[in-house]
Amino acid sequence: MTHDLIKIFIASAIINNFVFTRYLGLCIFFGVTKRMETAVGMSATFTAVMVISAALSWIVYNLVMLPLHLGFLKIIVFIGIVAGFVQGADTILKKVNPALYHKLGIYLVLITTNCIILAVPVINSDEKYGFMQSITLGLGSGAGFSLALIIMASIREKLEFAAVPKPFRGMPIAFIVTGLIALAFLGFSGLITL
Amino acid sequence: MADDKKPDLIKLLTNGIFSENPVFKLALSLCPAVAVTTSVKNGFLMGAAVLAVMTMVNITVSIFRGLINPKVRIPAYILIIATYVSMTDMVMAAYARTAYKEMGLYIQLIVVFAIIISRAELFASKNKVVPSAFDGFGMGLGFLGALVLVGAVREFFGKGTLAGMDILGGRPLLIMVLPTGGFFVIGLLMGLFNWIEDKYFGGVSGGGGGGGHH
Numbered sequence: 001m002t003h004d005l006i007k008i009f010i011a012s013a014i015i016n017n018f019v020f021t022r023y024l025g026l027c028i029f030f031g032v033t034k035r036m037e038t039a040v041g042m043s044a045t046f047t048a049v050m051v052i053s054a055a056l057s058w059i060v061y062n063l064v065m066l067p068l069h070l071g072f073l074k075i076i077v078f079i080g081i082v083a084g085f086v087q088g089a090d091t092i093l094k095k096v097n098p099a100l101y102h103k104l105g106i107y108l109v110l111i112t113t114n115c116i117i118l119a120v121p122v123i124n125s126d127e128k129y130g131f132m133q134s135i136t137l138g139l140g141s142g143a144g145f146s147l148a149l150i151i152m153a154s155i156r157e158k159l160e161f162a163a164v165p166k167p168f169r170g171m172p173i174a175f176i177v178t179g180l181i182a183l184a185f186l187g188f189s190g191l192i193t194l
Numbered sequence: 195m196a197d198d199k200k201p202d203l204i205k206l207l208t209n210g211i212f213s214e215n216p217v218f219k220l221a222l223s224l225c226p227a228v229a230v231t232t233s234v235k236n237g238f239l240m241g242a243a244v245l246a247v248m249t250m251v252n253i254t255v256s257i258f259r260g261l262i263n264p265k266v267r268i269p270a271y272i273l274i275i276a277t278y279v280s281m282t283d284m285v286m287a288a289y290a291r292t293a294y295k296e297m298g299l300y301i302q303l304i305v306v307f308a309i310i311i312s313r314a315e316l317f318a319s320k321n322k323v324v325p326s327a328f329d330g331f332g333m334g335l336g337f338l339g340a341l342v343l344v345g346a347v348r349e350f351f352g353k354g355t356l357a358g359m360d361i362l363g364g365r366p367l368l369i370m371v372l373p374t375g376g377f378f379v380i381g382l383l384m385g386l387f388n389w390i391e392d393k394y395f396g397g398v399s400g401g402g403g404g405g406g407h408h
Contacts, residue, residue, distance in 0.1 A: 022229070
């Protein structure tokens, strides 16, 4: 059991890294990695939201939707859960911890309509994972996303001073750098077979 | 009135294809643009799905624009989008089974594409039905075109084929169909678009440089 969970964690964090092999969350990935500070704040927020939304949607999907044969509504329900939860967290945080709210405020709103957050419940339901497995997938994906953001932010801080040809400045060079990191991550494939 | 309207609609169509191309210019909804474009066929199917969803969402949002309370507009738009995505998902699962196995996850994720919700918010919620339909169709075409272009480049160099037809008779650059290739091809194409714009249109392009915010 534990062995299985460790496998899922490593597979989702490194081998099937959301950014480099599943290509999800790219908007955020390119949007927030210009500065290290925002990248770190974003990774923490994302990991927390991913784990909690994985747990919530597992409960709703397996205990409510499956017994009622409502599987076809999963896209609508999952996005509803994520949006509702993020909105709730936003309101609660504003009252309980205004300092943290001001640090994370912008990111929280961005999270609602993000493919990487929605992908976790969708993958969980497609793979028919159990409760602990679903949470582990959320945690592993969050860790993998954080790793990607931090690697990219450190490279882009250096990239600011590089002499990049004019047409490639901005997004194009960021894409090519990502391609190179993805190439490195290719080396992890086959590390664990699930 | 009738004279004013015609060029307007054509401009709406071309706007999405060239000057505000969702992938190369606005850098929005990039995830599927990298993920499913290993071949022309996959790129085309994904693009067609987005085109259909986007046109329908724009039409629906435009019809109900007077009824949706501004305070709950984002949840309302998401609900509308999710409905059409569920429909597209089922159609794809029924009629394009092999392709669906490869890209089913990304079809379901159309629901959170920034490009769709941003068009609903920026255009359809303020305009009449016909212009909204054209805007959605034009943006969808731009997206479809970008995906087919990236798919063609990757398939040609990666598998030596084009839309399934064998051309090179070998696999010159296998890396193109691997995850890495998608990033390289889009990076290079964006650079190319910027270079062409810089050289022939002289305009200072903010294109592709803005970062993909929602």
